[in-house]
Amino acid sequence: MSTKFEEKDFSDSGFNVSMWKTIFGLFRPFYKYIVVLIILNTFIALMDAIFPYLNKVAIDNFANPDYDINLFILFIVLYLILSIITPLFHLFYFKTAGKAEMGFAYFLREKLFKKLQSLSFNYYDVTPIGWLVSRMTSDIARLAEIVSWSFTEFAWGIPLMIFSTVIMLQTNVTLTLLVLMVVPLLVIASIYFQKRILKAYREVRKSNSRITNAFNEGINGAKTTKTLVLEESNFNEFKEETSYMQKVSVKAARLSGIFRPLVQFISSLAMASILWIGSNLAFDHVIGFGTLMMFTQYAQQFFEPIRNIAMILQDIQMAQASGERIVQLLNEEPSIVDTPEVVEKYGDIFNPKYENFEKIVGDIEFKNIDFHYIKEEPILENFNLKVKHGQTIALVGETGSGKSTIVNLLCRFYEPVKGEVLIDGIDYRKRSIGWLHSNLGYVLQAPYLFSGTIYDNIRFGSLNASEEDIIAASKLVNAHDFIMQFKDGYNTDVGEGGSRLSTGQKQLICFARAILANPAIFILDEATASIDTETEKIIQFAIENIMKNRTSFVVAHRLSTIVNADRILVIKKGKIIEDGNHTELMNLKGYYYNLYTNQFKEDLENQILKKHS
Numbered sequence: 181m182s183t184k185f186e187e188k189d190f191s192d193s194g195f196n197v198s199m200w201k202t203i204f205g206l207f208r209p210f211y212k213y214i215v216v217l218i219i220l221n222t223f224i225a226l227m228d229a230i231f232p233y234l235n236k237v238a239i240d241n242f243a244n245p246d247y248d249i250n251l252f253i254l255f256i257v258l259y260l261i262l263s264i265i266t267p268l269f270h271l272f273y274f275k276t277a278g279k280a281e282m283g284f285a286y287f288l289r290e291k292l293f294k295k296l297q298s299l300s301f302n303y304y305d306v307t308p309i310g311w312l313v314s315r316m317t318s319d320i321a322r323l324a325e326i327v328s329w330s331f332t333e334f335a336w337g338i339p340l341m342i343f344s345t346v347i348m349l350q351t352n353v354t355l356t357l358l359v360l361m362v363v364p365l366l367v368i369a370s371i372y373f374q375k376r377i378l379k380a381y382r383e384v385r386k387s388n389s390r391i392t393n394a395f396n397e398g399i400n401g402a403k404t405t406k407t408l409v410l411e412e413s414n415f416n417e418f419k420e421e422t423s424y425m426q427k428v429s430v431k432a433a434r435l436s437g438i439f440r441p442l443v444q445f446i447s448s449l450a451m452a453s454i455l456w457i458g459s460n461l462a463f464d465h466v467i468g469f470g471t472l473m474m475f476t477q478y479a480q481q482f483f484e485p486i487r488n489i490a491m492i493l494q495d496i497q498m499a500q501a502s503g504e505r506i507v508q509l510l511n512e513e514p515s516i517v518d519t520p521e522v523v524e525k526y527g528d529i530f531n532p533k534y535e536n537f538e539k540i541v542g543d544i545e546f547k548n549i550d551f552h553y554i555k556e557e558p559i560l561e562n563f564n565l566k567v568k569h570g571q572t573i574a575l576v577g578e579t580g581s582g583k584s585t586i587v588n589l590l591c592r593f594y595e596p597v598k599g600e601v602l603i604d605g606i607d608y609r610k611r612s613i614g615w616l617h618s619n620l621g622y623v624l625q626a627p628y629l630f631s632g633t634i635y636d637n638i639r640f641g642s643l644n645a646s647e648e649d650i651i652a653a654s655k656l657v658n659a660h661d662f663i664m665q666f667k668d669g670y671n672t673d674v675g676e677g678g679s680r681l682s683t684g685q686k687q688l689i690c691f692a693r694a695i696l697a698n699p700a701i702f703i704l705d706e707a708t709a710s711i712d713t714e715t716e717k718i719i720q721f722a723i724e725n726i727m728k729n730r731t732s733f734v735v736a737h738r739l740s741t742i743v744n745a746d747r748i749l750v751i752k753k754g755k756i757i758e759d760g761n762h763t764e765l766m767n768l769k770g771y772y773y774n775l776y777t778n779q780f781k782e783d784l785e786n787q788i789l790k791k792h793s
Contacts, residue, residue: 196500199507206288207327213280214332220273221335227266228336229343232477234259236351239470281328288320292509298529300514301593310392315509318388319502326499330492337485337492344478352467355458355475359482362450366443370490373439380432382501387425394418443490447483454479516595518612526612538611540619540700541604542569542731544590550598551589559585560754563599567747572732574742576772577751583735586751587703590733592616621699621726625706625737627686629678634663635670637678637689641696653696657722659688687719695726702732739776748772 207214234255242252292315348356394417458472518528527533549563559582567573575583588594589601592613600607608616629637638650645653650670654660662685666672678686694702704723720741723734736742743762750758750765750772758765758772765772 195497196504199500199503202507202510203323203327203503206291207284209287210280210284210328213276213283213328216276217273217280217328217332218335220269220276221332222339224266224269224273225336225340226343227262227269228340228481229347230262232344232474232481233347234262235477236468236470236474239473240468243470277328277332281324284328285320285324288324288506289316292316292320292506294530295510295512298514299512300516301588302515303512308390310390310394312509314388314392315505319506322499322502323506326495330495330499333488333492337489340485341482344482348475348478351471351474352461355454355461355467358453358457359450359475359479361453362446362483363486365446366486366490369439369442369446370493373435373442377432377435377439377497380428380435381498382504383428384425384432384501387421387428391418391421391425394421440487440491443483443487447479447487450483451476451479516592516613519609522610522612526615528612529614532612532614532618534618537615537618538604542700543567543602543604544701544731545602545605546586546589546599547602548599549589549596549601551585551594551596558754560589560596563754563756565749565756567731569731570729571746572727572734572742572744574734574736574745574748575751576736576739576742576748576775581751582754583751584705585754587705587733587735590701591620591622591703618697619700621694621697621702621730623687623690623694623704627678627683627690629674629681629686629689631674631676633668633671633673634666634689637674638670638692638696641693642698645696649696650692653692654689656695656725657688657691658718659685659692659722662688684719688722691719691722691726700730702727702730704732704734706735706737739772739779750775 238255241247242255296312345356345360348359454475458467458475461467462469462472518526525533526536544565544567546563546565549560550558551560551563552558563582563586565586575586577583585594589596592601592608595609600609602608603611603616630640635647635650638653639645641653642649651660654663654670663670663672672680674680674686674689678689681689723741724744734742734745742748746761747759748762748765749756750770752771758768758770760768762776766776
């Protein structure tokens, strides 16, 4: 089980056929747009190929006083019709391509977000938020643009070259060969530059992800940065990263800056050859001046799609770096999954079969559990624990002793490397993840609220809950009174992450949210560690209310909050070294006794200092 984020390195790979195959497979629902765009572009290419020929006809046939007036009128009518139809097809093309781009971006974001919802707890332990934000925003936008616009441009460029070549060959082979002779040079230049441009833009995308992550950390950790006076240090680190991105971006831009003018120069060689040789042929009356104009127009027009294709290939190379990372995320598999048999009976997290969910009584057993995050560093070895339903189990011990690991295993955020976690005598892997999580109430040390109102945040605990249920849950945890003190009551906006509320208020709302689902198992992971003593008393009362008749696990920082626990387990290096209630452990005068008395003295001293300050 990895504890470090690893981004796959694509820097040495060329055009990734497998990746693009996956992307176009995802684009399948939008194939109708592709078909329409190909038809539109093909027709536009045909019109673009016809106009230079029509100009030739006009010069060669209507530049003298003896032209046929009826033929001239017919020509004008045809020219006007094509001039009106062509812009309409352009308009329809832009409208269709825009729909395809926006639709695919929406579809892809929805798919990626669903993937993120399905990934296991450990994925978020090791994956930088900035990396995920880049995938969901700029990478998807770039990919949707390329697939919807750039790829369909081929349906204009290639047909235009084919139609133009056929018309030129029918008119003059020599001048046609002058136009075509530079194509191999353009192909060679494209092959040489595209690989290097792709490598450079891959590095730009990687650097952009790191910068996005630095932005995220800088904003979320702004208070910590200021209190530790780390502004200059953080700025220098950020400056170093942005300087590196500037360096690789300049390199990528320099390659692009050389490639595009080179294509223009090669194209100009063909134009110069046509003007030189074509002019001589025209003055020698081998070809008409209308034919010379037609070939100069075709030369300009012929190399425009080649230049466009070169730029499209460059854009595709840039987008490939985005596509590879999107596919990497799409291919990420959750480490904790249900078996097909379990899914068939209980459904998955998006389509649960609630009617098959057994009711949890709350008897829990950890049976011969081995667990590690890193193989060489075991956390639990042959760990055993039996808990009767309705008991409150407190876990205490030093940091890194395994307290949170035990809770994470119980919640099936992780699974044992060896052994079983039994709930009501059944290995919880024989039930679905959704079945377990729907019966859990979990309150973290750092309370988290979603943007929206207090009402909305509590309702997340049970989306089908009525207003009466929400108010009842709030009263149960002593949150109703302070909520009603706000002008808008339950409709008070909490701000981003609950920024408009105090830590204690946020924690009480989290309690109400957790209890609303009426969970059979309740988990408190140091839920009182970040609040003041007065708020702790209020929350302690809430804890005692919500734990009645529920199997509860409390990872404790403040030991005063667990004195009424049925069992207190002292964990050290993954082992239970003491087990009993508060009175029993105090009488034992061991590890817990020393921990409790020292903390009691500290709290007493703090109260005295506060009283005299």
